[in-house]
Amino acid sequence: MAISVKEKRINDQQSLLLEGTYAVAYAVKLCRVKVITVYPITPSSAIAERLAEMVGDEELDAKYIKVESEHSAMASLIGASHVGVRTFTATSSHGLAYMHETLHWASGARLPIVMSNTNRSLGSPWSILAEQTDSLSQRDTGWIQFYCESNQEIFDTIIQSYRIAERVYIPAMINMDAFFSTHVLENIVIPSQEMVDSYLPEFKPKIKIDLNKPSAFGGVAPGDSYFEFKYKMEEDMLKAVDVAVKADNEFEEIFGRKYGIINCYLCEDAETILIMTGTAAGTGRVVIDNMRKKGKKVGLMKIRLFRPFPSRAIIDVLKNKIKIAVIDRNISRGVGGIFAQEIRAAFHNTKYHPPIFGFVAGLGGKDITPEQIENVLNYTIESDYPDREAYWLDIDV
Amino acid sequence: MNKRIFEIPEEDILCKGHMACIGCGVPLAMKFMLKGLGRKTILVVPASCNSVIDGTYPFSASGVPLVHVPIAAAAAIASGIRAGLDMIGDIETTVAAWAGDGGTYDIGFQALSGASERNENIIYVCYDNEAYMNTGIHRSSASPFLAWTTTTPLSSPKNVPKKNIDFIMAEHKIPYIATASIAFPDDFIKKFATAKNIRGMRFIHILIPCQAGWKTNPSKTVKIARLAVQTGIFPLFEIKSGKITLNYNEKDVPVEEYFKLQGRFSHLKKKDIINIQRDVDRNWKRIIKLTKVV
Structure with missing residues (x-):
């Protein structure tokens, strides 16, 4: 497991030697996520472990639901996101495949959930090693998808993803390679909470559950309105290209790093x-x-x-x-x-x-x-x- | 039946204009539930008859926020809503999942069992009409022994008994479990009002006759629901902190009276009814025995 072997302060930033999984957990913490659900799966599990420590030690003020399946991991976030709070889960491979139905539901309900996925092969036969077929099989579920190269990029992309997802109301999936990312140590610049707060203000959705305005979410939409919902969703999905470019540029202004969409x-x-x-x-x-x-x-x-x-x-x-x-x-x-x-x-x-x-x-x-x-x-x-x-x-x- | 010990609110939260079939017991149950829970309630409805009953976009008949969800996800989504509410400091609002028997006994059971083990602070209601009625009267694990459904046709009626969901839930050691019937509104509403004030996982099971699926006269829905209780087929009880209490103590009607009003059982032979009566008697004795366990 990743241990901080080197810790030094550069101005108000910190530099830590972290595995990809821990990089994810640190980013989630700085994004002030309110509801976390995780079902363990190799090689993503250390994310669940580190976040459990952070919530347990009250470093992170969040509810952590230790669900019984990935289907429920995503489903619970769908529930929490309807209330209007920032949410996160981490999964991989079979876990992501098991979520498939709820991925469609999350994007259809326009919930800006952010999830990390460690790209791992799918059985049969069993393999826990790197391959992207898991997330690419989910390409039609209406999620924004990023593929990351380094642990710093993973860390930064998590932060950027909340900003993008919450602007277009589309969930985002951050992909990294099994083991090559998840279990490899890299030196990561961890920005201060103030820096992240200035980039990522509190999530205040336009629409959420409101007891004073009781309405139904996701009910049967007759033909025309279903078609229109899907058109609007596609419009926003296409818009997300420019939103991602902008979010990357704005990220550079504060953090001094930039990746490009390509x-x-x-x-x-x-x-x-x-x-x-x-x-x-x-x-x-x-x-x-x-x-x-x-x-x-x-x-x-x-x-x-x-x-x-x-x-x-x-x-x-x-x-x-x-x-x-x-x-x-x-x-x-x-x-x-x-x-x-x-x-x-x-x-x-x-x-x-x-x-x-x-x-x-x-x-x-x-x-x-x-x-x-x-x-x-x-x-x-x-x-x-x-x-x-x-x-x-x-x-x- | 206990005499009325609390006031039933006059106000109906459930609106007119819902889309239930004629003679459907679901809106009655929904109406009673909302009387017990009040306006500070968020409903979670997985794919089931109620996905249709609530109305199509942009209408909703429930009168409280209602989140439609995939069929297997009710308990998990309710858990997430609860977590979200807790994080914004709303600990007052009740989160209630409202799922059919398929969404509870079958495909939603994993999430329900998980939420129960975690003792999530939600109410989970199973409105049980003993088959996948919304898809077309397909057999579920809540369908009774020998019942006709479209996937257990007369050539091969259901050959295994209904799952005992209440006792399966009791083994999860959750704080409150109850069965309720639309034919006993006082008891029904009181149970929801009781559940509302308990923290942790609460499970309420309602048997609701379905005229289309049970092949019954739409005007007899409440009568059939009452017979289910009077025959002991669907006993009314509560399990509070592991202690079971019967809420309707008589079992004075033979099961045949219940079966003869339902087309789905019209193929039953004399010996089938005798066998079922024997099983119902045995189950009743078991519950009576359990009520005496301190």
Whole structure:
């Protein structure tokens, strides 16, 4: 478990050596969350443990409901959020899958719940290691989705997510890699409570349960009104792209850090762009550096915001590139990696049609090595067009 | 029956214009419940008949805030509302889940059991019409032995007995459990008024005849509910801190009187009724015995 081995003050900020799970717990505490529910699941459990300590020690003034399932974890937050308080839960993999129905309900009810998900493989067969298929299977549930690379990014994205979610009334899911993030120590700058308070004022929803104005929430909506509700929700979901950009800029003003909804590395003069997400993007940058030394014009794009999908921002960077390679640590059976498919779809109605090579890698926590990434780039550079939806690393390439 | 020991409020909180079927007992039960709980109440309604009865957007007939929720989630969502209220300093408002038998005995049971084990400060009400009536009279684990439903057709009526939810709940050691009947409004309202003033998990079970699903005359809903109590099929009792008290002490009507008014039992043979009578007698004796346990 993460222990603070190093603690020093930089102005009014603190620097702590934390695992990804603890980074989540510290962020939740600073966001002054009022109701927390957690059902334990590896590798997310340390979030539940640390938050239980924080609430137990009265470091954090919150109700912590120790629910009997993930379905109830999300359901309880749906209840609490209807009262108008800030809420949080953490889950992973099968837990997230078990929540599926309530994820739809939370977004449909326009509740800005924030949840962390540690990307872990789904059985069968059992695996507790990194893979994004869990959260990507939830892409149509109406949640904002972020994919994080470092523990600082996880910490900061939790704080940003409350600001975004509470502005558009859409719940947000912050994804991180099982073990590569959750169980790896990184030095994290922990801002002061005052800094977070100034960025994230108290949550005051427009609509909540009011005994003086008794109304029903979520009752049967006849055809036309259901359609209209869904249209408004989509409008706000699309708006969330700009809201996320703005929240990131405003975050930078106070905290001095910024991530972008996408992050580009040496993309400007690159002819071939590699797209990656999560912790593997860090390995990707090392490969880009090495290949640049060999004179290859390559760059890396990390996608951080997945829902709403920032198509415009992505196309702006990629439109004049010669080739694109996408490494997916996830799979939609029958079509290949999910990020690759989304990027292909984003290009479809534009006049730009660079070949997009999809690569499936790292399922079930299998390492994505620098050698593999270099192979991906070399294969992409040397081939004219991909002859299939996805190449499986170490098997096809 | 005890004589009236408290005033029943004149005011009806439940509004006119709800969408229940003719002869449905649910609005009557809702009306009585709200008389017992008052206006400072938030209702949580999982998928069930009441999802429809309350009215379609933008209407709501309940007169108090009502949160519609997925079928398995009632107890969990009620727990969350309670936690939220506690955090904003509202410890007065009652949070009541109002779930059907399917949402209680079957798919919602995990959440109910969890909330009970945690002794959440909520009231959980099961309005039991003994099948998934809203979806089309489908068998639930609350459907009685040998009952006809659309998924236990006459060729294969239900061949296992109804789950004993009240005693399952009693084993969760929660502070208050009661059964209530729309045919005994004084007792019914008093139980909700009692429950309101107890902290912790409270469970109230109401048997509500469904004319469509039970194949009964819509004008006989209350009579059938009364017969369920008088035959001992649905005894009225309370379990307070583990101590059980019978609220209606007579069991003076044979079960046949209850069955003969219901089309769902019209296929019962003489020997079936004898067997059921024997089980009901046995269960009654068991409850009488338990009332004597100090």
